[in-house]
Amino acid sequence: MTERPRFTNEELSAIYERTSGKCHLCHRKLAYVNYGVNGKRGAWHVDHSRALANGGTHRKNNLYPACISCNLEKGTFTTRTARRWAGKSKAPLSRKSRAAAKVNNALESGIAGAGIGAAIGGPPGAIVGAIIGAVVGHSRNPDR
Ligand SMILES: [Zn+2]
Incomplete structure (x- = not known):
């Protein structure tokens, strides 16, 4: 259902730089080279801030870098809710x-x-x- 779009390096680095390379939910440092490499230190996904299942889009302003674990835990919860779990209110x-x-x-x-x-x-x-x-x-x- 949520087919993962392929991002170009340029798109990935723009998304990564949006938060200075930190998870937008828990603010942990991510490793750019470990994009999508589950199990590696600083591994990350592109999170749809508003989940696709909730009508979110693939547009840039809906895309943030997130730890793989944060991204999976968030699921279709809102960004506000997932940030609150980590004690954060805003993206880095x-x-x-x-x-x-x-x-x-x-x-x-x-x-x-x-x-x-x-x-x-x-x-x-x-x-x-x-x-x-x-x-x-x-x-x-x-x-x-
Ligand atoms: Zn995180």
Whole structure:
């Protein structure tokens, strides 16, 4: 019933890069070369976020990389449900979105740090707080 479409390398790598090479359900790192190789470390499938059986399509925006075990467990459950099993609410970000999100985190935490630093140590405290905040913010994993 759910005939697996053959993907070109280009399509596969686009799907893989969508989440920086992580399972969109549990966020574990996948191994690009182990696409479809069940039993290998980081083996993965292309998951139809909305299952074909539920009216999902083969279009790019419905395709995500997933561990083979996550993909099989998910079956026709919704992506939201399967992510919740793993304690996640969103797909991991692509490399590009990830870099942007980290800059945003750094800015937000830098501003918050400046406020805290100023309250403790006046203007010099604000500078130290901003730097600490920015470093902490940038190191935070933006994936949810
Ligand atoms: Zn997974």
